[in-house]
Amino acid sequence: MCKHVQVLIIFLTCSLGYGQTSTFTNPILPSGADPFSTYYKGFYYYTHTVGDRLVLWKTKNLADFTQAEKKTIWIPPKNTMYSHSIWAPEFHVIDDKWYVYFAADDGDNLNHRMYVLENISEDPFSGEWQFKGKVAANPDRWAIDGNVFRYKNELFMIWSGWEGYKNGQQNIYIAKMKSPWEIEGNRVLISEPDYVWEKQGDLNDEDNPHVNVNEGPQYLEHDGNIFIIYSASGCWTDFYSLGLLRLKGEDILNPANWEKHSKPIFTKSQENSVYGPGHNSFFKSPDGKEDWILYHANSKPGQGCGSKRSPRMQKISWSKDGVPIFGDPVSEDTTLEIPSN
Template sequence: MLLAFGSLFAQHKTFQNPLLPSGADPFSTYHDGYYYYTHTLGDKLMLWKTKNLADLKNAESKLIWTPPTGTMYSKEIWAPEFHIINNKWYVYFAADDGDNNNHRMFVLENTSSDPFKGTWEFKGKIDTHPDRWAIDANVYNYNNQLYMIWSGWEGKTNGQQNIYIAKMKNPWTLEGNRILISEPTYNWEKQGDLDDAINPPHVSVNEGPQFLAHNNKLFIVFSANGCWTDFYNLGLLELKGDNPLGPQNWVKHSQPIFTKNEENGVYAPGHNSFFTSPDGTEDWILFHANDNPGEGCGTKRSPRMQKIEWNEDGTPNLGIPVSNKTILEIPSE
């Protein structure tokens, strides 16, 4: 009995990636003792609830919202994120009418303290100025001002994906014109399978931006390259100064900070989010990746997590993506 109990206890205190067999664009919010997790499903919004994110496969889940048919937001629902703003819950997501050219960002609101209860009200489209293709919204309160960052096109046709920022009047309304703060410039943001006849011939992509704050420093971690390539990776922007709306204040690091690791069998790691351990002493990254080369943007992308550290200069040290065989300790409680 003692051995059996000890084995069971160890299972609850350690885990191995991936957290689920499939799930792209993972995002988690920790609130009142629970992790609330979501990922891209394409046709609906689901929310998972668990005290132990490493045990996500056994988490309680709830269907939050199914879009009505025949609208500009009925299909291709991507990269949902659940945020708590002014004691209300908001979920941001991208969607279209079945034509990728029409992808825009949308938001729902729930005034209940428990996102599994209450009513999710459709607040509408996040209007960007100018109105252009937009996905991957992320929001953050910096110096008592709410900001949104996202990935979008410069014009009305697909050429490359850039990262934009705007101030917010409220959780569903942007203020002023969008401001460009990052576009693909380095080779590691533009490499890939240029001869792939199935996918777009370009791989100049900045997407999936995530705010990350630590010790009075503000960063944006973003995904680079097309998700259909094995070169999908993470880059870093660092705010120099205190004005996030100044493009010159965002300095891009010259090298990626998280890339594929063939030795560990992890390919195309990216579209991440961050969370802290329940006791607040550890910082963790949540990301998706493939187990084999050439698996692209499909359903083989699975969610993984691992602890991160911090460099002496205050920048995040994400390490390397660990093997699925690596036994990890769960976040500190």
């Protein structure tokens, strides 16, 4: 066979447009904590924590960012309550408008709250991002990691927060929203650290001798079953892992209707050299047939909450009783097929 024909066949076999390959290995980027993706009209819109701004990527294939469009869509004004520590942004399309939710503070972690921007353009890379303000519940307390979703055609937010004004324990709260930038009514506590695996991470601080953590909540629905997947224990530890809440009744605002799984469902794998997997999100394949988890993790023990965390993804499956099965976080040597088209 002609050498040029062989090269062409290899290229066509291994590429799917935009230079994207049909297989990949984790991580999908060298660095990036709190990864989140929205699939909209043939493209993945991806983001992660940058810290001082909001950055958005656009790609046909989350496994290949080599030709992805990238844009800083917002830099906070200086000297505001939301100028620093911009964490865990999420881009959502709600009623044909774009919204980005993020946590930020004024340089003092005690003042972390949730905020939202709106863009009425169909294309989030064009149009104007308008600051809509703080998304505050009653009572207004420390809040991070907001996730917005629809349940029975009503809008809700879940997030991680403190009961009072002092660090010491992070809980998962839920509240109904009357608009994409306003919360209606009081917040409702649906999860707090109960088990030993949710309480790993002493800070060796006299004022904060330990921190029990539930954070990064994500809504997940499958065949009528409703779940919230959340991260537990300190992100600075290798024990950072995912837990599961399952809705057992119709009333999503009734704490008694949320049942917590007694064991973590996704945790470190020393065999695969994946440590502290957590702060995940979910997405479907372009053809809608596969469910995927997008998460960050470290490649070595003891790397903590810094820039070593990198985004990874893998397909999930479902048990006979409708519970998600994540398996083990795959190694960086494992070749995976991209989400099905």
